[in-house]
Amino acid sequence: TGRLDSRAMRRIGFPWSPALVTRTCAAVGGTILAARLALSHGVACSTAGGTHHAHRDWGSGYCIFNDLAVAARWVQREGLARRVLILDLDVHQGDGTATIFAGDPTVFTFSMHCAKNFPFRKPPSDLDAPLPVAADDDAYLAALAQHLPRALDAFEPELVLYDAGVDPHREDRLGKLALTDAGLYRRDVTVLEMCRARGVPVATVVGGGYDEDLEKLGRRHTTVHRAAVAVFSDAASA
Known part of the structure; x- marks a missing residue:
């Protein structure tokens, strides 16, 4: 409705617009669709999502609705999966996801992130793996x-919901870590191979990435999609 007050909008970081509403709802729907397709096919990759700073009742850090949380609850409500692991490899800790599922034994939250980065207050996930600045x-x-x-x-x-944020990249302006293109690709292949080896379906979202060169950033965000093709291509042709 555009009725959020200015303080709430500052916390989110975006100005309100009808286009923002459409984009936000579409991203959440895309993550739900990816989760449903992953449960049917073993893997599915969204081209949006990863809004892990959104809390149960307020948005923050460019995140309005927590698509990972919504998708986890959706598959549980539909009886498609009972135990969901949210793997967050965005460079920023998934504080919203951690608070939403605190004390919930049916959802496991795992965040590996830069220790000295946003958010500055980091509520505990089920598993946090903070990394030092400039980790390669x-x-x-x-x-x-x-x-x-x-x-x-x-x-x-x-089911695994995987936030494959590319902001750990060494050229990311908000990242503070030092991964290369090859490192991001190896990361995504590792995650997907571990899930596939255990027979666990995995749905991926693109997460964060901040670069003024949008062509480079767009290419970087396709890393997880290319990794999925490499890991699951034989399954698709079987």
């Missing part, structure tokens, strides 16, 4: 290899 490909992938198998094997999810 090797450090990042080692941390992922340490934590993700444990989370998957201990929680045994029926």
